[in-house]
Each structure stands twice: as C-alpha cells, then as structure tokens.
Amino acid sequence: MISVSELKKFFGDIKAVNGISFEVKKGEVFGLLGPNGAGKTTTIKLLLGLLEPNQGDISIMGLNPETEEVQIKSRVGYVSEEPLIFKSLTPKDLFNFIASIRSLDGEKTSKRAQEYLESLGALEYYEQLVATLSHGNKQKIQIISAILHDPDLLIMDEPLAGLDAKSVKVVKEILDIHIENGGAVLFSTHIMEVAEALCDRIAIMNRGKLVGIGTMEELRQQADKLGANLEDVFLRLTEQDVSVSEIVKKLRKSFKERN
Amino acid sequence: MAEKELGLYKLAKYTNLEIVMESQIQSSGANQAKQLEKYKKDKGTIKQQAIVMKIAFAAMLLFVVGLPITAYSQVEYSFSTSMPPESILIPGSIIFGAYFIMQLIYLTMLGMFAIGAMMSGDTFRWYETLPISKEKLRKLGFMTVFHNMDIGLIIMILAFPIAIFVISLNLILTLVVAIISLVNVFFSFSVLVLIAGRISRVLKVSEAGSRKATVIRIFTMLSYVLVIFSASILIQWIIMSAEDFFVLLSSSEVPYIVNLIMSLIPFPFAPGYLTIFIAVR
Numbered sequence: 339m340i341s342v343s344e345l346k347k348f349f350g351d352i353k354a355v356n357g358i359s360f361e362v363k364k365g366e367v368f369g370l371l372g373p374n375g376a377g378k379t380t381t382i383k384l385l386l387g388l389l390e391p392n393q394g395d396i397s398i399m400g401l402n403p404e405t406e407e408v409q410i411k412s413r414v415g416y417v418s419e420e421p422l423i424f425k426s427l428t429p430k431d432l433f434n435f436i437a438s439i440r441s442l443d444g445e446k447t448s449k450r451a452q453e454y455l456e457s458l459g460a461l462e463y464y465e466q467l468v469a470t471l472s473h474g475n476k477q478k479i480q481i482i483s484a485i486l487h488d489p490d491l492l493i494m495d496e497p498l499a500g501l502d503a504k505s506v507k508v509v510k511e512i513l514d515i516h517i518e519n520g521g522a523v524l525f526s527t528h529i530m531e532v533a534e535a536l537c538d539r540i541a542i543m544n545r546g547k548l549v550g551i552g553t554m555e556e557l558r559q560q561a562d563k564l565g566a567n568l569e570d571v572f573l574r575l576t577e578q579d580v581s582v583s584e585i586v587k588k589l590r591k592s593f594k595e596r597n
Numbered sequence: 598m599a600e601k602e603l604g605l606y607k608l609a610k611y612t613n614l615e616i617v618m619e620s621q622i623q624s625s626g627a628n629q630a631k632q633l634e635k636y637k638k639d640k641g642t643i644k645q646q647a648i649v650m651k652i653a654f655a656a657m658l659l660f661v662v663g664l665p666i667t668a669y670s671q672v673e674y675s676f677s678t679s680m681p682p683e684s685i686l687i688p689g690s691i692i693f694g695a696y697f698i699m700q701l702i703y704l705t706m707l708g709m710f711a712i713g714a715m716m717s718g719d720t721f722r723w724y725e726t727l728p729i730s731k732e733k734l735r736k737l738g739f740m741t742v743f744h745n746m747d748i749g750l751i752i753m754i755l756a757f758p759i760a761i762f763v764i765s766l767n768l769i770l771t772l773v774v775a776i777i778s779l780v781n782v783f784f785s786f787s788v789l790v791l792i793a794g795r796i797s798r799v800l801k802v803s804e805a806g807s808r809k810a811t812v813i814r815i816f817t818m819l820s821y822v823l824v825i826f827s828a829s830i831l832i833q834w835i836i837m838s839a840e841d842f843f844v845l846l847s848s849s850e851v852p853y854i855v856n857l858i859m860s861l862i863p864f865p866f867a868p869g870y871l872t873i874f875i876a877v878r
Contacts, residue, residue, distance in 0.1 A: 388725055412728035422723035426614040426643045435611065438603045439727050469618060470637040 339522040345394035354380040356546035369537030370526040376543040415484035419496040421476035425469035440487045454482045474500040492523045534568040550575040609740040615720040617647040654749040662756040667836045668692035682877040688846040693869020701785040708789040711745040777868040
C-alpha cells in the first residue's frame, strides 16, 4: 500500500525527515510513533503530496504522490490532528459536499453518515454548524468524512485526540472493519497503549530518523528490552529513558524535601 | 445516483463562507464564544454576513465613483466658460487617472484581505487533502477572490457608465465609458490575480509559518484598515481640490505634445483622455 525509500525533507537547516524507509502492507495497521517534532506529521504530509520531498521515493498504491495526487487522494482517507473540515457548514451539508467532491451517491452517503454519527453519539448535531461543536465532535465528523468513500488506505494523524472512551472504542471497531475488508491504516499517535493495542507493526521516529521498526516483539529486541511494554521500548529507542528516570528521581527528591 | 461534480464558482462559495466565518471569529477576540453562540442560534448568520461583507466592499468601491463624476462636472463647467478643449484635457485626464488608480488600489487591497484570510486558515488545507488537482486548487483560489468581490466588481463596471449617462445623457459617451470601465476592471483584477499568485505561494501550507508570510498577513490587515480610513478623506480631498486643480492647469498653456503623450499612456490617462475628448467634441 505504501512504500517509502530514503525519504528526506529539510526546512532550511532543520532535517524534519532524514532518510527514512518503510512499507505498509494491505490488511495491516501501521503505527508511526515519535516524540514531538520527530517528523511524523511531515512524513504524513509527504505521503499525501502536501509537501515535496528533497530526496527519496514514495509510492502509494503504486502511484506517485507528486504526479498522481488526485488518484491517490480519491483512494485515501485522511484524518488530521486538528479538524480541517469546513466549519461554516452543518454535518449534513458537509457530507453532501463530500458526496459531490468524491462523486458518491448523495442519498446513500447521507444515510451512511447518519449511521456513523449515531454510532459515535453525535447524530443530534447533524444540522448544527460544525464551528459550534466541541473538539471531540468535530473530530468525529472529520473521521466520518474520511471514511465515507470507503478508502483503500486510511492515514490518521492523532485521530483519537479529544474523543471520549465510547467513541475511541467505536473508531477502533471501524478500523477493524476497514482492515477486515482489505484496507490498510497508517496511524500516528502519542498514546502508547492505543498503539500497542491497535497496530500490527510500529515505526518509531526520532529527530527525523527511524530508530525502530517492526512488530512489538521485534521492537523489544531492537531496544534490548525483552518483556517490556511499548512505553519503555519507546523511551529506550528515542534515548529518553535515562533523562526520564533522572526527572523522576528529581521530582521524588523535591517532593520528599517539601514534606 | 452519484452527485453532480461541483463547478469552480460553487466550490468558491464554500471557501468564501469559511473565510467570512474565520475572519468573524478571529476579529471577535474575547467574544468568540458569543459569536459561536450566535451561529448556534441562527445557522444562516454566516451566509448573511458574507452578503453584508460583499455589500460593504461594493459600497467602498462605489464611493470612488465620486471622482469621475466630479471630473466630468468640472469638464462641463470649464467647457461652458468657453475654455479651450486642449486646456481641459490634461486636468480632466489626471483626475480620471486618479480614479482608475484608486480603483486598482482598492480592488487590490480588498482582494488581498480575502487572499490573506483564505491562505492563513484551514480552508485550503482541507481542500488540499481532497481529490482536487493542484491546477484546480490554484484556479479555486482566484475564483474565491472573485466570489468574495463579485458584487463589488459588478458595481465597479456599471457605476461609472451609469453615472456618466445620468449626468451627460450622451449614449455614445456612455457606451465608450462602459467599454473603458470593463477593460479597466479586467486590468485591475488581472493585477490582483498576479499579486495573489505570488502571495499564495508564500502563504501555502509548507510556508504558512514563515516570517515572510507573517509580514504579508500583517500588511494585508493594515491595508484593509488603511483603505477603510483613507476612503472618505482621500476622495473628499480630491473632490475639493478638483476645481483649483482645473483652474491651475487650464490657465497655463499646454503644449500639444503633452496632450499627445497623455493620450498614449494606456493606464491610467488614456481612458480619461478619450472620455473627455468625446465629451468636449
């Protein structure tokens, strides 16, 4: 589904993405993890053709994002961290707009959207302006907007941010159904538990580079932390484990001194 | 049945609504919650505001038509006092020229405000993730500016010839002025499109946070304020000074060559020169 080879993207002196390579296969949820500023969002923008790489090759379903971006975007659903959808429309108008843009059946799309809204507990907002909704409800609308056209590939950047527990569970189910139907998901998150539970394989980025890639077991081996959870593996691979334990020590010491 | 594909003008309607809403929310500052409450109570508020904004832009552009009306009245008055046409042509052309330049400046400034708002918000960031080609997106940007100012542009094209017809009741003159007006608005909009092209490259997603982009945003905001405040002052000053200007320039001897040069400068003097030439002949 996705093939990235030696991908580089620089902003002046900042090496946002510095020679990463990975593949996402059909039927898998691929997690992209990393600390803030690691280059995850830049990688996602490169995959969508929103940014042009300085070097390297990208292939999405055998297509080139630089030259065949329309074909790619018609087969991809994208959920960003911040809801990018039109906020001056009601969900009803927004879904009609998406049906027109993606050449979908208006009536069927509307019915389907309402079903999704109901399952996410947001049907009551169907005719309310998106701008007036909470962040979580906007995110629900954005997720629905990204899946209405049955995309082959879902690219999701922190999709669960701001969602309540019930909605997180429903979104996870939606992703499962998507995978069962032969789709693929590229998933970026900061929540380790979610990544561990959802992803078949995980890539960990730090300062623009891939510092670990593989299944949970393979990552544990790469981090030399057999039996550890993803959080510990992540901290080791991003070289933050030492600094984190120092911070914890300092905090405990300061707390003891105060009492 | 699949929904019909939306044309560029229809797509621009959505972008325009987003621009209006984002600018309203941003400008409401600490009262953002109140503004959102207003939207919650009445879904049609944004559409109404978009129309009000268009009318406000149109009113600002209509205001400038005071200049050629003054120039034409002054030409008629000077001609009635048996002043030679050669002496009337220069000051008349200059005031008409001032009108065309102000028209260009106003259109550019108001257009840049729309472009700045459009490129700074999320509007185009979402469009960029939908199956729309880069070429169509670029056209959509210009179409949004057009959508934002369509009433203003129509006013700009029609107000000048209508005003001239009302004053002169001269059909030929009105027809010539209508053509001049159309060509000038087309020219001004083309200048705006050229500037828009440059700005949109700076304000695109990848460079939206750059210093250059911030400077452009501040400049467009300042321009907007400048246009609003300068409108009445500048136009009043030109209208008040028009008579003195006519007296000063028409009393001195104008060499034939100056008249010839004026008539050959396509923007901004030649259209005014042609208008006055027809009016005094």
